[in-house]
Amino acid sequence: MKKVLVGLAIMLVATSFVFAAGTGEQGKSTKKQLMGVVTPSADHGFTAESIRHCEAQVKALAAANGFDYRFMTAAESGEQSNAVETILGMKPTVMVLWPVTGDELRSAAQSVMEAKVPLIVYDRFIEGLTPTAEISGDNVAIGEGAGRYFNDFFKADLAKGTVNYLEFKGDSSTVPMERTNGFLSTADKNFTLDQSFVTNWSQQTAMEQMENFLNTKSVAEIESIKAIWTHDDEIVFGIVEALKNYHGSAKINIRLINGVSAGMGFMDLFENSGLKGIDFMTYTFSPSMVRDAVDLGYKVMKGETLEKNYKVPTEMIDKTNFKAYMQSDMYKTRYSL
Template sequence: MKKVLVLLLVLLVATSVVFAQGSKEAGAKKQLMGVVTPSADHGFTAESIRHSEAQVKALSAQYGFDYRFMTAAESSEQSNAVETILGMKPDVLVLWPVNGDELRSVAQSVMDSKVPLIVYDRFIPGLAPDAEISGDNVAIGEGAGRYFNEYFKEDLAKGKVNYLEFKGDSSTVPMERTNGFLSTASPNFNLVQSFVTNWSQQTAMEQMESFLNTKSKAEIESIKAIWTHDDEIVFGIVEALKNYHGNAKINIRLINGVSGGEGFMNLFENSGLAGVDFMTYTFSPSMVRDAIDLGLKVLQGEKLEKNYKVPTEMIDKTNYKTYMQGKLYTVRYSL
């Protein structure tokens, strides 16, 4: 009888231990990934938000972690979003700043809290997060400079070639693209005027219209190239040029973009501008998925590199049809 009681007692204790362990596991807190992005202020960010949210949702379902996804239009709102997620004690935070300078303080608080921080696209000057990832903006500028050199080879041999520049905003992205361009473009390229569009097609159109309506006939006719930082900027410029009915002759021969989206592909055959060629560099909204993937690596205990660059590819009338059949383009439009 004693042996039976002892055996029952051992079994009861063992069952209690197993039950307690099972309850502990059942109530265990899931890992949490925080993601903060700008809101959809133009097409690129809108596409990027769809891709980032789709990726974090898919990975969460596959690997069993929780996530909190927040967007904000202004830096102050982004700071509040980061602080909200930080209060939830995340295991990693992926941040795409509206403006890096203005997010430095709250980003530093993330690092002070020992939460791994991944910064995407627009970097934060003076901050060294666990990882930075972006498209290769310097390579885009450098490549564009070389393309312009070859395209205007004969003109450059004779003297100056006047061009206009249409930047995105004041973040690190346009700075890298412009510096890259200036590092390879011939010194015979002469910048007549530079505009800041805030990535807006409408703003770019108005700026181009203003140039066409206020400058002299000689100034307008002197422009042979337009160097821009985004496909959408190009769309605004194209509309302004198509709507121009002044007495100056348009001598623009090359306009470049950055993104490689569907709308730009239509320009190669249907721009409505005779004698104007187009070129763009890939900068797909879907590459934000790579930033989310880095967050997953952190949750899985992998050590990250400090810097990641997503390669870029030049697209012009010679290769755009092949590009549209490739993986990068099809993934971009898979949602």
């Protein structure tokens, strides 16, 4: 019995040593700072690229500056909420959150703020919540710029009457809302929306939606469409495939299709789309922007005070400047991994 008690005493001393190992002189904690990062899973090309850039930046900063991090991805809002709660239990110094859907992450985000942990929200915002800082591409500017571009491109047509167009949105988050509102604020009132689709950022879904439109609408309605306003390059790829596969009796009168992202695949459309008479335009929205969100998290760790809102500038890319853009630092950084 004495041997057992002695053994227990040794175990207790060892346990006490393990818990005390995190303290230094005068009981001061030597525990490293911890950055928590939660992102969506790689459900399409943009998020896959973003995740690579995000994790690379966290690793580089952690290695260079001696802090710890926990990086988690999740496909659904419920899984993201669980990831946030898991990291919150680790007592992070700061949290960087890229929500799948902002509204569904409100409770988890609120719990971070109630725990007095600085919160950086990236890309898809949470309406009604004011975190430490928000950062995203300038979605409103993208929409506004696209509206002005459409006005110039169809100037002669608009002078004669209406120009019918289709819209292909990403999802129901704040990102498409900002882009659509921006577009409507600058686009000529003679642009008439024929139909709007929600693609969930899927190339395959966009292709199926476009195919359904071409196969079910009247010849007159199909031929009336002159422009397609989309929220992402990958959506455009699906639309292009549907148009290339169309062999119906209607004449395709579409003359302009825009994207958002300005990725490598879109650059090929300017000279090799396989579609005659259709021009393309996109706006820069690089997956590498997420590095800026991580950088903001590190600034918080250093005790810096952040602004409430950050917008990453965007640039229009079309056939007149895409080759110069492909030589830019922005483009090279995007494909540096």
